[in-house]
Amino acid sequence: MLNYRDLDWRIISAALFLSMIGILLIMSAQHYADSAYSQSFYLRQSLWLLIALVAFAVVIHLPLRLFDVSAYLFFGITLSLLVLVLLVGSSRMGATRWFSFGPINLAPSDVAKLAVVLALSRFFAYTKLPPASKRRLAFTAILTLIPVMLILKQPDLGTSLVFWIILFALWFWSGLSPVYLILILSPLASLVAASHWLAWALYFAVLLTFLFLSRPGMLFSVLVVVTNLAFGAITPYIWNRMADYQKLRMLTFLDPGRDPRGAGYQIIQSKIAIGSGGVWGKGLLSGSQTRLDFLPERHTDFIFSVLGEEFGLWGSLLVIMLFGVIFYRAIRIATRCRSRFASNVVVGAAAVLLFQFFVNIGMTLGFMPVTGLALPFLSYGGTSLVLTWALIGLIVSADYRWQEY
């Protein structure tokens, strides 16, 4: 049996508090909804929280070693689930992302986040290859690319980005210099800079200077320059290959006013909701943007806008602080763990939560594109909540067992 007093209650209570705030906000968001079904979302979320807590309890009671040894097996099973969902999954709004069991929808891409965290953690824990070795980088990149490709096929651009974040976080945590990370990410910057030849030229000047100063090795440097050139050159091609909804999201992100009833409408209404909340908020159930349907997707993707409108700056800061507690504790735990696997798992789990936290809130505030990534703990959604609590379970478990190798 565990000694419960030694669990990290700071992280657990922060997570619990966030989950309760989430249920409260979901209730408020759908309180004036037309259907009794929508009004009962908060009850369903409460039920899911119970299931999530059970999952959490199971995770902390299982030995971490079990996750370590079964990581690749779990990864394999998850990959087959991702293939399966493309074949038999149910479709909504042009995306095939879910297995439907009656009223319950399971998204295997959520499970895949956990699987990739575990698999990469295991690989980085035991590999003998030096951090900057090409074989190490290439192997882990391919490992990540497989689920990413399957998820892009659904299609779900936002979720697929989470996997790259896990990879970058673990590359960094297992010793890869940020210089490499910057250079590896540089083709993306090239993609953006290529929109204008002058910007692209300036960008290349900066890139080459950076390469000269950091000297990461001849082959690597050449590879970076070539991929940068290639990415800049294929920008128009990529653009033409993007689905209309992706283009629209990109464009409305750049200029939310261009389509007031499209994706930009959501951003505008979300900003109005949060801004009009002011410092003290309009009060629970009193947010007019929420109550009168101006906020779209308000119990899922835009739950933070409900928070901002009804509880103002202080409510938003409270939630950000609670997330801050979780991230801070996770980094401290990852530093303390003696087991490299445990340390990697904590960083991977924290990276998933941090990325979704930042991109989701950034979207509601209007400085990030609309990606459809849920806000951990707060957004309505059963699998997401269970997964989030499973990740918290791994972090807490790693902390509890920090002395184990």
Next chain:
Amino acid sequence: MPLSTLSLKYRQATALLIVLGLLLVIVGWLVKLQILNYRELAEQSENNRIRVQPLVAGRGVVYDREGRIIIDNRPSFTVSVVASEAVRDTTIPNLAAVIGLDTSVVQKRLRKNLVNRYQPAPIVRDVPFEIVAVIEEQAGRFPGVSIQMEEVRRYTPGLGSECFTGHVGEVSEEERRREGAVGYRLGSIIGKKGLEKHHDALLRGREGTAYIEVTASGQSRGLYEGKAPTPAVAGADLVLTIDNDLQRECVAALGEYCCGAIVAMDPRSGEILAMTSYPGFDANIFSTVIPESLWQSIMQDTTHPLLNRPISGLYPPASTTKLLTIGAALEEGMISANTTLKPCYGGLQFGNRYFRCWKPAGHGSLNAVGAIEQSCDVYLYQVGLKLGIDLLSQYFDKCGFGHVTGIALPGEEDGLNPNSEYYDKRYGKKKWSRGLVLNNAIGQGEILVTPLQLAQFFCGLVNDGIVYRPRLIKSIQFPGGQQVIPSRQMVRKLPFSSGTLELLLEGLRLVVEGEHGTARGLKNNLYSLGGKTGTAENPHGDNHSWFVGVAPMERPEIVVCAVVENAGHGSEVAAPTVKRIIDVYMNKKMNPQPVAGLSHAEGN
């Protein structure tokens, strides 16, 4: 710095810095939105949900003197668009299709009536219920479309009252910019003509404002509690001096001819009992949007239905002003009651021109009263020569010709009363013949009067020379229950002594009751009728037929002036027309019916 191995401490610090950085970015944006942009975004949030809804004040009802309705309001549906909620390529095409207008027309109307993006801009008024039902049932197809109940002005048909009621319409840009135009918004209803225009401020009342909370899809969630509505104040009701029975008789009487006008007045007060311009038009068509084809057909109608004949129609008064000429000569002492001038043999030689009398056989020798009775032109030519152009013109002037009567209606004409100054200007000094006075003396030539001016003049003649301003308002009933009763307003005294007036009245009596009277066909046993015929020479066609009738002659209560265009002799056409009106009046007077109160009072 080694590239491949980094200390744990370094990694931890970097990780913490990344987290802190990201948290600060979010906090920064929160502060920007919730503190720096708070006012602007809070206002947008309010605009989002609060729709300003004008509470239209009921426009005043207009009654006749016995409380019967002349103008009231009926409920109707108005379809409007709230621009902020409209969806491009959906709202307007769908709406245009269901109401049967061109997309471009709907767009034009939206632009014209757009106050701001959050207020409904009226597109079509008086939409049939079936179309309203479609829009309400399939609300999802019409985002941003809203429906208001509005009252539409209803003019009682068959009264021929549009010459004084006028009509209403949507306020124009120009009208809104006019000085003193307060409280009109785009799409407001404003009086365009007649008393609707003149008394617009009284009739329209004051619009109120309600603040409605709406959902994103535009559904109303009831009154917004943060801002109390300002209630509308209904417009005042008007009770007119008009008698609907007389109005209807006017329309019926003129209906036998092409065109004309009738004015019936009470000489004792200046009250207008009936006034009509024939043919008229249906003032109801202006209450909603007029189809272009209907408008074209009205504009191209050769009988000019839009001409307001009683107050803006200009005609030579012809023989009806012979009383004025004779009165002037009597006043000036140039003739007396028994003066017989050169006898009439069917005409008078003046210079190198022979001026004919209307009766080729001639009237023989007549005195002043006889000349009125038989309307002898030759007698009048001689009187005219005695007076001269300017003296005659002065008398016309003192009798109100050449001046507006001052009736409270827009668009009144003042007519034309020429004197030597006018002729000098028109033909050049000394370039016109003194013979023009012969024409003026019999009411022909350049003199032009409106039927209302002539009626007003006759009112003065039969009212001891006292002339009142013609008026339409008997009382103004304010919504609070107060009422204002305007008093009669004397405008002038005719320049005739009582002796002269007596002689002229005798002439009026003999026109009907005399053996040789030009309107002796109107003589009856029920009441004593007087009057004067006139046949105005019309260079464009048949003569205009005039008659001004007065009854009862012992103590005159009603003066009816009728002109029938292109209809021939006054005695044959206008005189029986006038008698029909006076018959109705005298019949009501002799067989009084119980008079109901105001129609709206009955309902209470």
